[in-house]
Amino acid sequence: MADLSVRIGNLLLKNPVMTASGTFGYGVEYADFIDLSRLGGIIVKGTTMAPREGNPYPRMAETPMGMLNAVGIQNKGARYFAEKIYPTIKDIDTNMIVNVSGSDIDSYVAAAGVIDELDRIPAIELNISCPNVRQGGMAFGVSAKAAAEVVEAVRKAYRKTLIVKLSPNVTDIVSIAKAVEDAGADSVSLINTLLGMAVNAETRKPILSTVTGGMSGPAVKPVALRMVWQVAQAVKIPVVGLGGIMTATDAVEFLLAGATAVEIGTANFVDPTVSVKVVDGIADYLQRHDMKSVNEIIGGLET
Amino acid sequence: MQQIMKKHVCDLTVAEAVWLHERCILLKLTRDEVLPPMKAGQFAEVRIDDTPGVLLRRPISIHRVVREKNELWLLVQTVGRGTQRLAMLQNGDVLNVMLPLGNGFTLPESPCRTLLVGGGVGVAPLLQLGVELRALGMRPTFLLGARTANDVLQMREFGQVGEVCVTTEDGSMGESGFVTQHSLLKRKDTFDRIYCCGPKPMMMAVARYAHEHEVWCEVSLENRMACGLGACLCCVEKTKEGHRCVCTDGPVFNICDLTWPI
Known part of the structure; x- marks a missing residue:
């Protein structure tokens, strides 16, 4: 069988398939369906320094081949994670990565610092792109200067692999990716959700309590693929691609466009076993094309 | 008390589809293998296939489990494209379900009214x-x-x-x-x-x-949900302990735990 392993910074992934933050809980939610150790990594739910109640219900709307969410990073805080949740997930045999969010630079740094202390968390994904948090979140991700500032500050406080999750809700994602690379990120992951909206014509009201929300699912895949391709050409650090991946073929497309690894998000809601199917499907693809390593297809798009 | 049951994702076959009225269908589902344990108040997340634009599963209550016939009954009311697709199912069609989900009703420890x-x-x-x-x-x-x-x-x-x-x-x-x-x-x-x-x-x-x-x-409760597994946090209901997932902490709640204006 072909070698599926890839490297992101100091992080070795047994295969390029991870699950996306906010779609896979802490991994254990899916343990009845799949062997979690078969995954390259699990990126757990967005974690902030202070606990967050999240946005009011309703938080979800289905859209054509996609969905909007407005969860608002509901979580019990980094300390609760470290004390109560981490002990229950630390022995899962894959890369357990924490998605870290904040509302200002200090809160990003503080949360990253708490996670840094946890031996079995080899990396964080810094979320500078959540569209559902009024204060901060995406505000950092939409300006190259603000993105660089928060990444630089976290880089000083955090010693392990630092992946920065980028927002697609920008004019020029390449300039932000470059700014984040210069500020010391080991990798960028993209895309976070696209800002969207849904209306109920009968009630004349928005469906989401927050009016707008983040769009995900197969409908966003072409946008994600384009952005991954653009960014991968412009930066030297590895790119993690996500956005609407439903099948192994979708994942291979992202790898060809230049992603070193991929994340599966909304697809987990449709098929709880999809992530391991994508792992198997990538292996089949490599075998079918007589390739020894997944690295042979990364960035292999022939244009 | 919440009873944790192993969750399954599996294909079931429509043994019988009975229209109860023009907007409601009773689906009797079965398979060769014995159906997993499940109880009243729990639900299934049903995949909607071949329906343009529809992505997410639909949560449907467990209506009846007939062990003698190895049948799971679901009642489906047609409200949108997803449930309309379910209502088109015929004998022999296959339906992919994830179940049993949620906590179910609390049964009394001794007989009562x-x-x-x-x-x-x-x-x-x-x-x-x-x-x-x-x-x-x-x-x-x-x-x-x-x-x-x-x-x-x-x-x-x-x-x-x-x-x-x-x-x-x-x-x-x-x-x-x-x-x-x-x-x-x-x-x-x-x-x-x-x-x-x-x-x-x-x-x-x-x-x-x-x-x-x-x-x-x-x-x-039947709040709008996506994953059905407590992962996405979309279906939350405000309770006295803060937001809780209807899919895993519910769908059944004691009214004492809710913050309804009653």
Whole structure:
């Protein structure tokens, strides 16, 4: 069988398939369906320094081949994670990565610092792109200067692999990716959700309590693929691609466009076993094309 | 208490599809292998195939588990494209389901007088609940509300399990009005427990009645959800302990734990 392993910074992934933050809980939610150790990594739910109640219900709307969410990073805080949740997930045999969010630079740094202390968390994904948090979140991700500032500050406080999750809700994602690379990120992951909206014509009201929300699912895949391709050409650090991946073929497309690894998000809601199917499907693809390593297809798009 | 049951994702075959009225279908599902353990109040997330634009699974209550026939019954009301697709299923078609999800109703430890109140297609989980109460030696009372006589579902099935009272909004069957206006509820000190499922305004009215009369009461919520596994945090209900997932902490909640204005 072909070698599926890839490297992101100091992080070795047994295969390029991870699950996306906010779609896979802490991994254990899916343990009845799949062997979690078969995954390259699990990126757990967005974690902030202070606990967050999240946005009011309703938080979800289905859209054509996609969905909007407005969860608002509901979580019990980094300390609760470290004390109560981490002990229950630390022995899962894959890369357990924490998605870290904040509302200002200090809160990003503080949360990253708490996670840094946890031996079995080899990396964080810094979320500078959540569209559902009024204060901060995406505000950092939409300006190259603000993105660089928060990444630089976290880089000083955090010693392990630092992946920065980028927002697609920008004019020029390449300039932000470059700014984040210069500020010391080991990798960028993209895309976070696209800002969207849904209306109920009968009630004349928005469906989401927050009016707008983040769009995900197969409908966003072409946008994600384009952005991954653009960014991968412009930066030297590895790119993690996500956005609407439903099948192994979708994942291979992202790898060809230049992603070193991929994340599966909304697809987990449709098929709880999809992530391991994508792992198997990538292996089949490599075998079918007589390739020894997944690295042979990364960035292999022939244009 | 919450009972953790192993969750499965599997294909089931439609053994029978019965139209109950023009917007409601009863699906009887089976497979060769024995169906996994599940209980009243839990639900299945049903995949919707071959429907343009539809992505997410649909949560559907467990209506009845017939162990002798290895059948799972689901009641589906057609409200949108997803449920309309389910209503097109025919004998022999295959349906992918994830189950059992959620915590289910809390059964009494010793026999008591139970009232099961359902509105519209919300009567679905009450049939299995009635069967489980019956197995514990109780004869439950069902109070079923609907708009018209035509919308009253599964009368015969409920009648085999317990006493059935009906209200219809147009008075075409049973007493006229809403469930909370039924004469049954005007009697004093009649029930020890109320279980309720239906439209939210109806459940709130029942919860208010239970609260005023100091009767133990559980309601089954159907908040809009995605994963069904407690991962996405979309389906939350505000409780006294903050936001909790309807899919894993519910769908059944004791009204004492909710923050409803009752």
